[in-house]
Amino acid sequence: MAPTGDGAKGSKKRKNPKDSGVPSSKRRAVAENQSEDAMAKIQELEEQISESRKYYNNIAILLSMLPAGQAGGKPNLAVAVALCRVFCRLIAGGNLSEPRGAAENEKVIVAWLKERCQEYQKALLDIVRNADASSQITALTLSMRLVNERATNMPEGDIYVWTFGLFKAVFEAVVEAQDGEALRAEFLTNFVKAYDDVRYFTFHHVSEYAATPRTSETLQVLISMLSECDTAPTPEHEFESFYNKNAQKNKKLVSVNAHKKRAQEAWLAILRNNLSQSQRKALLRIMSHTIEPWFSRPELLMDFLTDSYDVGGATSLLALSGLFYLIQEKNLDYPQFYTKLYSLLDADLLHSKHRSRFFRLMNTFLASTHLPAMLVASFIKRLSRLALNAPPAAIVAIVPWVYNLFKEHPTCTFMLHRVVRDDPATGFPDPFDPFEPDPTRTSAIDSSLWELETLQSHYHPNVASIARIISEQFTKQSYNLEDFLDYTYQGMLHAELGTGEKPLKKLPVVEYQIPKRIFTDRGLEEDGGVDAGPGSLVRALWDFA
Numbered sequence: 300m301a302p303t304g305d306g307a308k309g310s311k312k313r314k315n316p317k318d319s320g321v322p323s324s325k326r327r328a329v330a331e332n333q334s335e336d337a338m339a340k341i342q343e344l345e346e347q348i349s350e351s352r353k354y355y356n357n358i359a360i361l362l363s364m365l366p367a368g369q370a371g372g373k374p375n376l377a378v379a380v381a382l383c384r385v386f387c388r389l390i391a392g393g394n395l396s397e398p399r400g401a402a403e404n405e406k407v408i409v410a411w412l413k414e415r416c417q418e419y420q421k422a423l424l425d426i427v428r429n430a431d432a433s434s435q436i437t438a439l440t441l442s443m444r445l446v447n448e449r450a451t452n453m454p455e456g457d458i459y460v461w462t463f464g465l466f467k468a469v470f471e472a473v474v475e476a477q478d479g480e481a482l483r484a485e486f487l488t489n490f491v492k493a494y495d496d497v498r499y500f501t502f503h504h505v506s507e508y509a510a511t512p513r514t515s516e517t518l519q520v521l522i523s524m525l526s527e528c529d530t531a532p533t534p535e536h537e538f539e540s541f542y543n544k545n546a547q548k549n550k551k552l553v554s555v556n557a558h559k560k561r562a563q564e565a566w567l568a569i570l571r572n573n574l575s576q577s578q579r580k581a582l583l584r585i586m587s588h589t590i591e592p593w594f595s596r597p598e599l600l601m602d603f604l605t606d607s608y609d610v611g612g613a614t615s616l617l618a619l620s621g622l623f624y625l626i627q628e629k630n631l632d633y634p635q636f637y638t639k640l641y642s643l644l645d646a647d648l649l650h651s652k653h654r655s656r657f658f659r660l661m662n663t664f665l666a667s668t669h670l671p672a673m674l675v676a677s678f679i680k681r682l683s684r685l686a687l688n689a690p691p692a693a694i695v696a697i698v699p700w701v702y703n704l705f706k707e708h709p710t711c712t713f714m715l716h717r718v719v720r721d722d723p724a725t726g727f728p729d730p731f732d733p734f735e736p737d738p739t740r741t742s743a744i745d746s747s748l749w750e751l752e753t754l755q756s757h758y759h760p761n762v763a764s765i766a767r768i769i770s771e772q773f774t775k776q777s778y779n780l781e782d783f784l785d786y787t788y789q790g791m792l793h794a795e796l797g798t799g800e801k802p803l804k805k806l807p808v809v810e811y812q813i814p815k816r817i818f819t820d821r822g823l824e825e826d827g828g829v830d831a832g833p834g835s836l837v838r839a840l841w842d843f844a
Contacts, residue, residue: 338377345381349388355408358385358415365422374426376437382419383441389416390448420445420465427472427482435482442469443490443542450543457545461500470504474520483520487527494542496552498528502561509568515575522578525565526585531592532558562593570603576614583607583617587624597629608639615643616653623660637674640664641738644681649693655784658696662780665704672710676746677738679704679711680731683750691759692786698751698765699778706777715769717747761791 344361347354365378389395395416397409423445426438446466450457460466473479473486490497505521513521532538538553551557570582582590586604591597600621607618619640625631640661648654665675679701686697705712731746754766 341377341381345385348385352408355412358382358412361385362415362418362422365419374422374430374434374438376434379423379426379438379441383444386416386419387444387448390445390452393452396454420468424468424472427469427479428476432478432481435476435479436485439469439473439482439486447543451545457543458549461496462503466500467504470501471508474508474517474524483524487524490542491524492527494540495538495558496541496543496546496549499552499558499561502528502558502565505565506561506568509565509572512573515573515578518569518572518574518578521569522582525562525569526589528562529585529589531562556595559593559595563595563599566590566593567599570600576610579607579610580614580617583614583621586617586621591621591624591628597625598631600625601631601633612647613651613653616648616651616657619643619660620656623663637664637670638737641677641681642736644678644685646685646688649685649689649697654693654696658700658780658784662700662703666707668707670708671739672708673741673744674738675704675708676711676714676744677741679714680741680743680746680748681733681738683748684731684733686754687750690788691757691762691791692788694754694757694762695765695786695791696780696783698754698768699783700780701748701751702768702773702775703777703780706773711744714744714746714748717745759791 341361341364344354344357348357361378361382365375365382386395389412395409395412397406401409420442423438423442427435427442430438442465446460446464446469449465450460453460473483476482491501492498501524505525509518509521532555534555536555538558541547541552546552574582583604586600591600594600604618604621604625608615608622610618622633622636626633626636643657648657651657661678665678682697683701686694689697705715729746729749730742732741735741748769751766751769755763755770757763757766
């Protein structure tokens with residue numbers, strides 16, 4: 300029976316180690332001695348296993364000292380390293396393989412060792428998935444050592460180990476690891492990018508892993524891993540860096556076409572998965588220089604690029620670059636290319652952050668002198684019409700671009716010199732049809748560029764000055780479009796105010812009296828109670844509901 304009495308007397312306060320009177324230096328020395336004793340114990344168990352088979356039970360003891368599976372836990376890495384050495388020696392010595400005609404007790408021992416090896420591999424994979432970053436990297440290195448030993452010495456063969464065995468489990472653990480940014484960086488830098496055979500089988504597992512629907516987070520991990528492999532081998536490339544020495548005997552691992560085929564399958568599996576809009580845009584940005592060089596059959600990308608093109612907006616602009624690469628480099632024919640290009644010319648284009656990229660591509664698309672004049676005229680007219688409501692930075696690029704097109708296609712200059720016979724009552728009927736989707740049927744060649752003449756009265760002096768080059772003699776051969784593509788509001792403002800070297804011809808008119816209210820009607824002044832009059836001009840122009 301428990302003693303009864305005063306609670307204060309019946310309970311004892313737990314002492315703090317700091318209050319026990321033991322100096323901190325002494326406590327550190329005790330901890331170091333305990334750590335040294337533990338290391339000595341681990342080393343003794345490992346050495347006994349190497350000495351005799353009768354100490355194989357030490358493997359189970361070491362496995363019990365290796366806690367794993369806790370999220371963010373700190374496993375005993377010294378035990379993990381010791382077990383790795385133990386199993387590598389056992390695999391190299393053939394102790395995990397049943398010899399022909401082995402006795403029953405020998406088969407039992409081999410089966411037991413295989414189970415303990417599987418248990419150890421599972422523990423390492425748990426560490427890779429859930430432990431802290433340092434432990435994850437150590438477990439990855441140990442797992443890859445086991446992969447190398449099994450591929451070299453196990454009777455099932457190296458292909459089985461890489462495609463169906465341990466390496467497949469390692470790859471999945473790396474992809475699914477919690478907080479595994481550092482782990483994946485280690486895997487990519489020290490294994491995938493460093494060794495040709497590891498990269499080959501990584502491509503293989505990416506294609507299999509992405510063959511089923513995955514979450515956006517998982518797809519982002521796969522995209523990041525493949526994007527790091529951004530250098531496709533040339534036909535003359537010789538594969539010499541292998542993680543496993545037996546890899547050189549595999550003809551596929553020394554074949555450029557085989558490597559590109561694996562990478563092609565990996566990228567296609569990702570492109571066919573449930574990509575988010577941001578991931579689709581990211582892939583389109585790297586399409587030309589990272590993805591397409593791996594494809595031996597680039598026509599397989601046509602479906603993805605076409606679907607992306609049909610999305611509209613910025614996604615279509617990004618897809619256009621990939622399509623142009625296929626047309627220019629791979630000689631692919633894309634039907635209705637200029638019709639689709641013409642459909643991209645809308646008001647949103649001139650306000651898009653991809654405007655410069657689009658103008659560079661369009662400048663290339665329309666540079667050929669073999670294009671019909673009516674098609675080129677449609678692009679000129681469409682952009683001139685859009686320039687009426689475009690920001691100044693876009694107009695600055697449109698006018699030189701139109702000038703260059705006139706120099707390349709002189710037939711279109713009739714749009715500048717057309718005599719306008721207008722009716723004072725109805726005005727001049729513009730034959731241009733802005734709603735016609737086919738650029739060869741818009742009748743733009745029969746119209747005039749009154750829009751550019753209107754821009755000569757633009758409020759921004761730089762825009763008005765550039766617009767006047769259309770009305771002058773075409774003495775300049777062409778303008779360098781790169782000088783105009785990167786203009787912004789900020790850049791144009793800095794050009795006026797940044798240097799201070801340009802003198803002001805006329806002082807700007809400023810508001811000398813700051814109004815108290817802008818969006819509301821002015822009521823009675825607080826000081827005099829006098830009606831201050833109607834609201835501001837902004838308040839009069841718009842009805843704020």
